[in-house]
Ligand code: B3K
């Protein structure tokens with residue numbers, strides 16, 4: 001594991017124009033023959049050797065222009081093929097043959113087999129596990145791929161691009177040839193072969209081109225792909241309308257695979273998905289699953305332009321495709337569903353995942369400067385914070401100029417491997433703005449703090465804001481310079497309308513955006529007859545930590561009056577957070593405290609407000625999670641106190657809103673057949689939020705048990721089951737429900753993942769023992785990433801109380817599992833290990849225990865580069 005640095009980037013010595021590949025699949029092995037048409041790059045010295053990347057490869061043949069190369073001309077190692085004395089100028093053909101073992105590939109990178117299906121995952125560096133190649137994103141080539149396999153084992157043979165030829169071969173075998181006319185880096189290569197079912201459909205693009213759509217699944221599961229197909233077609237339409245982007249091949253296929261390291265992969269024309277982001281129906285999937293499928297389908301499809309047509313020059317530019325594509329999928333969901341609800345959900349995700357990352361030892365900038373293992377940088381900083389940066393550009397430019405910048409980007413860089421600078425330059429030109437200061441957002445890590453003080457002068461009729469930004473963490477490495485922070489705002493009058501002001505001076509203000517560009521600036525609004533309520537950072541216009549001098553009273557007033565729905569939510573949720581923080585502090589000091597009834601009342605009245613979208617009400621009612629509360633406290637955290645405080649609040653609100661919540665459950669009930677539409681999902685979300693308050697308020701599992709028994713869809717069933725086992729873990733009703741759930745769904749892999757996960761999430765120390773039992777359950781396996789994430793991942797990242805048990809046993813158990821997982825699948829191990837990232841913020845005893853486990857891991861001789869990188873950085 002060497003350190004790779006952005007500053008060391010230089011282009012490859014050779015270029016590859018085209019790749020003609022034949023992959024012959026057999027039981028137990030595969031033969032790969034790849035003919036590379038390549039050339040020395042102009043300016044490369046004629047004596048420079050060609051060094052192709054490999055990873056656990058065995059070379060079986062090598063030829064130059066059709067003639068086998070003598071042994072002294074090359075050196076083949078598992079991780080590198082070095083060839084000397086290649087032609088000084090002009091194209092040549094290199095034929096490289098390797099033999100690989102997909103069945104033995106437990107890392108699930110390269111070509112592997114999942115439930116009998118041959119499939120590939122090449123991003124970031126998996127292609128080098130298939131054949132020797134220049135495995136870097138700035139080497140773009142056109143691919144023609146021939147796949148051969150036994151006709152019975154693999155009636156379906158797929159690769160990127162358009163179908164070219166197919167036909168029979170001797171001995172019951174057959175072949176198919178695929179042609180991808182768009183030059184691409186090898187990380188976008190894909191191959192799938194197997195006995196698959198398909199759901200077919202079609203799409204006509206804006207310019208009238210016919211596209212054949214297909215979603216391939218394991219046998220018998222294709223009916224469950226219909227929502228995914230619908231989401232795909234909506235994504236295609238949306239990208240035409242919103243960004244003018246049409247699809248460009250004759251076919252677009254998605255394959256759902258059960259063993260997959262992450263969510264999905266945007267291979268050109270042939271996306272490969274973790275089946276959890278494809279397969280859905282009312283009986284097995286929750287509303288959250290439906291929303292997740294819609295998002296991931298859209299995300300991978302949008303990559304066709306932001307990722308495939310325009311790719312990244314090097315892996316440091318990862319946010320160029322990922323941040324931008326997350327921004328695009330968030331916009332899609334906002335347009336398809338409710339914009340404020342989507343914004344609230346995205347901000348909650350950002351705070352739950354990216355903020356702790358940015359505030360702990362795994363902190364890195366959106367564009368990292370160095371890495372040991374690139375797969376560890378597919379992080380929420382690159383993805384979610386990366387999306388926030390794109391959103392800030394839109395806020396700074398306004399929607400029209402932002403679109404012009406995107407148009408320029410597509411036009412100028414189509415077919416290229418670009419950089420963040422290339423991207424930013426398009427907006428500078430199209431928007432006629434200087435974004436050089438804005439670039440700091442890409443290179444300075446950490447969450448800036450934005451402090452806002454306001455002073456109203458009645459005599460002068462002015463409101464003066466003093467705005468200050470501060471960035472502390474990451475300072476040593478990157479320096480800290482003030483950034484350009486766009487702050488959307490409004491001055492809310494007594495009747496809940498935005499007041500207009502007559503004059504403004506100080507920092508630059510454009511429309512409803514203040515541009516803070518210095519460490520500290522003032523803004524003075526004049527001509528204000530009475531004191532407005534300041535609604536600041538509307539729609540969360542910048543990813544900062546906001547500290548304002550607003551009072552509790554101001555917040556509760558804003559929660560009622562602010563015309564900006566996001567900030568109404570923000571105001572109340574900040575009150576709730578402050579109260580939870582206070583309650584936690586008094587719980588850890590052992591003193592009893594009462595939850596502020598005003599806050600409970602405010603929550604109950606939002607719940608009862610029939611003018612509000614049910615899903616928005618559900619969002620408001622959903623309290624911050626325990627790790628979010630812990631993050632707000634920041635140091636010396638006692639997770640048991642956090643848990644107690646959060647439960648006290650649930651109970652207090654449940655008691656205060658007893659009638660309202662019961663009435664809501666009845667009002668939101670729906671006899672119509674299941675629909676995944678956002679309106680129906682919103683009603684279920686509100687009803688299920690109410691269920692938890694009713695059950696906790698009444699200290700009675702019976703209501704949840706009844707809902708569990710009567711439920712006609714997975715959302716209602718799983719919500720009831722979670723309330724039962726989280727709040728009444730010992731109750732017979734809970735034990736029975738868990739067993740019934742198992743009996744009903746034990747044949748369904750995706751539902752069994754839920755069954756493992758909800759048990760791993762039960763917030764009490766005893767969950768460790770439960771999880772250790774589940775480890776020996778016949779359905780548990782360490783070789784399927786989804787199952788590992790469901791049990792070990794949920795325990796480590798989704799269960800503050802049990803993972804951070806005071807005796808350190810939670811850490812030790814996860815540490816042992818990490819070693820076992822690492823031997824099979826380093827990427828999954830590394831991902832699970834990030835659960836330790838906040839270890840320094842716990843109280844001393846836990847801190848010491850976590851450190852001991854991490855040090856134990858660090859002292860292991862045979863850790864993968866992936867896991868070692870996370871462990872070392874966590875200890876740093
Ligand atoms: N680009 C892939 C992620 C690849 C992860 C490699 N370790 C999926 C996505 O972001 O769309």
Ligand code: ZN
Nearest residue numbers: 299303322325
């Ligand atoms: Zn992506």
